[in-house]
Amino acid sequence: MERQAVGQELGPLLIELVDLALTAKQAHWNVSGMWFRQLHAQLDELADDVRLWSDDVAERLTTVGVAADARVETVAARTPFASFPSGSVDSTKVAPLIVERLSKVVENNQTRIEKLGAVDLVSQDLVLGITGGLQKHEWMFAAEQPGQQP
Amino acid sequence: MERQAVGQELGPLLIELVDLALTAKQAHWNVSGMWFRQLHAQLDELADDVRLWSDDVAERLTTVGVAADARVETVAARTPFASFPSGSVDSTKVAPLIVERLSKVVENNQTRIEKLGAVDLVSQDLVLGITGGLQKHEWMFAAEQPGQQP
Amino acid sequence: MERQAVGQELGPLLIELVDLALTAKQAHWNVSGMWFRQLHAQLDELADDVRLWSDDVAERLTTVGVAADARVETVAARTPFASFPSGSVDSTKVAPLIVERLSKVVENNQTRIEKLGAVDLVSQDLVLGITGGLQKHEWMFAAEQPGQQP
Amino acid sequence: MERQAVGQELGPLLIELVDLALTAKQAHWNVSGMWFRQLHAQLDELADDVRLWSDDVAERLTTVGVAADARVETVAARTPFASFPSGSVDSTKVAPLIVERLSKVVENNQTRIEKLGAVDLVSQDLVLGITGGLQKHEWMFAAEQPGQQP
Amino acid sequence: MERQAVGQELGPLLIELVDLALTAKQAHWNVSGMWFRQLHAQLDELADDVRLWSDDVAERLTTVGVAADARVETVAARTPFASFPSGSVDSTKVAPLIVERLSKVVENNQTRIEKLGAVDLVSQDLVLGITGGLQKHEWMFAAEQPGQQP
Amino acid sequence: MERQAVGQELGPLLIELVDLALTAKQAHWNVSGMWFRQLHAQLDELADDVRLWSDDVAERLTTVGVAADARVETVAARTPFASFPSGSVDSTKVAPLIVERLSKVVENNQTRIEKLGAVDLVSQDLVLGITGGLQKHEWMFAAEQPGQQP
Amino acid sequence: MERQAVGQELGPLLIELVDLALTAKQAHWNVSGMWFRQLHAQLDELADDVRLWSDDVAERLTTVGVAADARVETVAARTPFASFPSGSVDSTKVAPLIVERLSKVVENNQTRIEKLGAVDLVSQDLVLGITGGLQKHEWMFAAEQPGQQP
Amino acid sequence: MERQAVGQELGPLLIELVDLALTAKQAHWNVSGMWFRQLHAQLDELADDVRLWSDDVAERLTTVGVAADARVETVAARTPFASFPSGSVDSTKVAPLIVERLSKVVENNQTRIEKLGAVDLVSQDLVLGITGGLQKHEWMFAAEQPGQQP
Amino acid sequence: MERQAVGQELGPLLIELVDLALTAKQAHWNVSGMWFRQLHAQLDELADDVRLWSDDVAERLTTVGVAADARVETVAARTPFASFPSGSVDSTKVAPLIVERLSKVVENNQTRIEKLGAVDLVSQDLVLGITGGLQKHEWMFAAEQPGQQP
Amino acid sequence: MERQAVGQELGPLLIELVDLALTAKQAHWNVSGMWFRQLHAQLDELADDVRLWSDDVAERLTTVGVAADARVETVAARTPFASFPSGSVDSTKVAPLIVERLSKVVENNQTRIEKLGAVDLVSQDLVLGITGGLQKHEWMFAAEQPGQQP
């Protein structure tokens, strides 16, 4: 049934985005080292975008009749991401940690885009926009690492 | 030692605020019923304020030399709040659930204000501002319940 | 004489508007119950409009050469309105109390408009604008009461 | 032929949107009752969105070479919607009347999205965006009715 | 009786304004030819103004206790205007078609202003403002036609 | 005939307003003395308002079919005002010179308002608004002179 | 009991602020003389600030569970201030009248700050901010009087 | 002497700019014909720029110690421009009339720039900026005439 | 391989958009004749939109791992467009020259949309948005030519 | 005596803030090296904040009746800071120089906060806010140095 099919794609995406926003803030507060300032700002822009996208995904879920669930215990239980390091993180080590998470969501979204194409093109269109945005952030964090150029 | 003393007050406050913001969003998405529209907006204003305050608290922690920790697994493990109900929540039942959480943080902050008064007046001043704001939200959610007037 | 004639219409209108603004604020602070949020906001918009209009009326008085008098003892002594209830007021009881005051000013303005038409069309035009605005607020508060539709 | 095919989907959508905007305004002016204020504002936001979308659809029609036709007699003759009730409408009765119309356009758009997918992906993309927006409004009006939660 | 008298003037004005706004949009979308760009913009400004005025008139009707009626079937049935041409309209032919409609409303408003002067000066003041605005648009469309100068 | 009647009132008003704007600027540039700063600013606000009003009057003239004429030679020939003093003007002497001109236009407008009331209420409404504004400026300049209070 | 203790400090402060705002407006309208313009503006800024502070104090009262009371009869009965002079007031006499009232509230606030320090630091913090603002206004009005410099 | 030398260049420029602004407004009000709309807007932008420049020139005059004189009788007596035609002016005839005036000021400014280069480089810099702006307007009006391209 | 496939579609589109922006500016500067003003503005809006789109396309290229190349020698060598005429271009001849280029890009995009549909829906979505925008500009330039209406 | 006591704390703070703002600007202009851009911006934000705080401190001094003194010779004579290096400063050496100054003011403020707590809570509250802001800047400059993390 379509409602369930949409929920099966957007529900996990919501979990990933909420964890990603918390992680971006965690890194925003704890980054240190010579590139502190650019990463401090870049992580805040990431958090802002991801929060807007999580709002769009949650409201799309409710719109199609599936209850959004991004309570802290749900996110903690279902997130696919490993723990972000605790404490201060050196500014040269932040980008890889963020790129790793962004590429994971992008990869998961490839399957979601395909599945949603069969059941709800409006939801697919939403995920296409979010994926493009995530990939752009991924490029900009990756560009700050040596040896990442095309 | 002062650094630790400040961390012992602001660290748990950060946990509570981050969970509160997630809860406000959860309710924002899942409220339904005749008062949907006013609560949908009111919860979003709460989430916005609480997110700003959590940012202030986390950056104060880092400023005094204590690593902020609001990763999802940390918040889930340490939050003092019971689970918010899953799924759709009727608009007449939202306010009590939010007031309960707000009054809990306000109560905890009474102790924090007292303790910080002995170790760091700058942090105390921050918590005073946040507490005033939380109490104002508490009043406005409480005012929407029958039998809550002074 | 024209100056006095204008003063006899605008002077009492100033008293009514200043009391109305104080009353709107009093209700804004003390309303409670299920419709708290919409009335809290609606009363603030009323107070804002009425304050602007009282400024216009007072400056028109001074412009035509009559000293405006809206000191608290003058307003208390000359206001035609009964006391607004003290303490918390249930959100279902606010609209009738406000409508009652608004319709009173509107009714008084009918006579003022007529009298000013004979002595000062500029002042009449000012009162026409204020009356239209008061009537619009009256409609919107009245609309929130059962059995008030045309 | 593609031009005609696009016109056959977007032409009727334009009719529905123009009628929907007129209906939203009609309800905006005539709603009354305890939830007056939230519906008065919500209907105006709906009218604003629908007017923007009708502009996009009409200009897409002209762009692909089909004359847009949203003259009053055309809309009256071709609209699929029954008459909105005349006179004052109680605030508890507005949401179902709006939801009924919104769900009708959304349903019609499912077919349009499918057909446009075969002839003009740019127009399809436009209709996907409008449909997502209409569904979000539908959710928010529906949420204000008892017994509508997922 | 005053309420009915006001309704008899403002009710038909609302019909005319709503049709005028739809017509301005119809022309905005379908104008073509060498003066396309200036008319495309000018018609949109007209539509914006007329929509604001129709809102003012409808809310004045409701304020004085008469239900506003601008549903599409009502407007189609009662509008005094002939059909605007379907399809593309050359940019040299648009101005006369718009001027014709504007001068009709202005002419009708002369009577309305006179009648409202006897029953409701607040409504008269509203119609005076709208008439001045319509006449200014009329001048600017008329100025674009040869042989229209004073 | 109405067109001529309107032109006979608004044409001279346009002359007076254009001269008044030039005079306000002349004083704005040449005022000196202890109250320089407040008058320099106050005269610029006057010039701004008067320029907007002259635009409204000129466009109303064109709208009713009378050519506006505010060419420099026309204004110089028809202005009712005596020459403003050349060169630097002491800040205690500016207010009386401006008040004198403002009260002249206000006085002339009393007749214009009366005459326009018989031929064109839209134009009368425009002149009422301008007169109220001129009187407010008159009050504020007059208030700066000793012995001018009511 | 704390609620009452807070009410005993903030309740009278609310009365003083509301009277102060009315007085600032009364002076704003009736000041005349050579320094009219600077005082007219300065008094309006004072009124704006004081209105915001009265709103903060009233909402703090409600937040802690004490009904705010700033109805006109309450303010008239409880205000500690003598009557402001009626009619026009010369611009050289305004500052002392305002400074007198401002220094009274500042003086009263010294006690309030002390008492609130024992019962509610959040309320104390609010009064500290208001007192700083009042003192800044007091300085600026006092600075305009001869012989007031430090 | 420098003061006089600057005055001899900027004084006449002020006269020309003030007349130019009045002329731009005269044309703005009285243009008619097929290009009405673009010229109506273009002339208003010209008037806005020229008014700003006349303010700069007049304040530079006062700054260097020469009284600015742009009273209507002075401008009428000293302007080098012939009368702009009275009454309605066809939109195809406006551009040449404006270009003629603009090129006159630009030509005069060539001499002024040269002379000011010897006595006051600050004033020269001001005139350079104004001349560049006038030439840009000249180009845009000239471009609307046939046979004017480079 | 997908990366190459995306690059084969977006690379040439970038070339076309960069040339189109340069051409729009070239025409913006050199257009002359009676419709100068509307084309001067319209071409600038086109340049603004096309520059934004070229930025989006170039950053999408980099995001998917293909180096964007829009150096002047690359664009000159690979652009599919013939030279835009040098020197002044009459305002009646500009629209066809622009429409010709816009329809070329739109036509090329039809193939690109199809190919991208098979390899990268995010890039396809980007090209759909750009194509809709280009078609709207195409309509508006085409509408200014005689004989172009549907 | 309180006035003197407040002056003894705020007077030296004013000196330190004014020197700090000059130093931030000096560094803003002369920083060079690989991190130029982030420090150039960060130092300007510091200068902006410190200028606002020096304004607040100086006006608080005047408000309590102590003349503020931040003339260049006073600041040069009383500043506790050693000279900032002249000429270009490498971007890796700027942060320690700034952190050193910031931590000095913060350290001095600890004593000031304590002393002001006994004589003037309003001034204490001002210094608390400034100290929190200075500490946040200190954290962000310190974070850019290796080995500074908590």
Place this chain on the structure above:
Amino acid sequence: MERQAVGQELGPLLIELVDLALTAKQAHWNVSGMWFRQLHAQLDELADDVRLWSDDVAERLTTVGVAADARVETVAARTPFASFPSGSVDSTKVAPLIVERLSKVVENNQTRIEKLGAVDLVSQDLVLGITGGLQKHEWMFAAEQPGQQP
């Protein structure tokens, strides 16, 4: 050599501007008396402008390869200005003190403009703009003194 020649003109100008900004703030805080308010505001505008100009001059120095030096000890040692009076300054005595400093910088700039004309026209253009601005401030402070008119 050009770099040194530019430095010899702009270096001292930077010193003068930085001292002037500190002096304007010193006066802004300590002015008192009947004209307090206008001078308090006027001095702040002066400080704002002078700070922007000092930034431009310092960055021009760095741009041409000369290290800017506006450290407090440098400014104190090299400023050509006598000490501004300490403590409160009566509002009638401020303008002469400011005019004296402004005219000094303007006079020095005459030589600088001449010398820079021989070595760097870009720097000369910067100083021309600053000089014009300083002279405008000089006029406005001078205008507030008796006997200063042209």
Place this chain on the structure above:
Amino acid sequence: MERQAVGQELGPLLIELVDLALTAKQAHWNVSGMWFRQLHAQLDELADDVRLWSDDVAERLTTVGVAADARVETVAARTPFASFPSGSVDSTKVAPLIVERLSKVVENNQTRIEKLGAVDLVSQDLVLGITGGLQKHEWMFAAEQPGQQP
């Protein structure tokens, strides 16, 4: 002849600026490495400024009667700059490549400024402003390279 002389200076400057803007964008898209973020932003600001300047130069050319030519084939043929490297460019290598181009235009402008000084001071003033801006960008890119300080 002057027109030609101006064209001989501004024509090549236009070519250089247009190539510079394309190069800045090329680098903006392809920079990578540890300083990616600051250069990505800095290059965009450069491109924005250079585009505005190229617009000013092109419109000055047209204003003085010389057709601007910045078509892609013209720019490619006449640009004095060598090819910017294709593909990804490391963030430590970007600044020298940009500085090299900026210093070239600045150097060319020295001659242009001299030549324009003899034929058209308005054009010279435009080039002075652009040169100052280019030098400021040059300083900021140069400052990011080791060993570039004065």
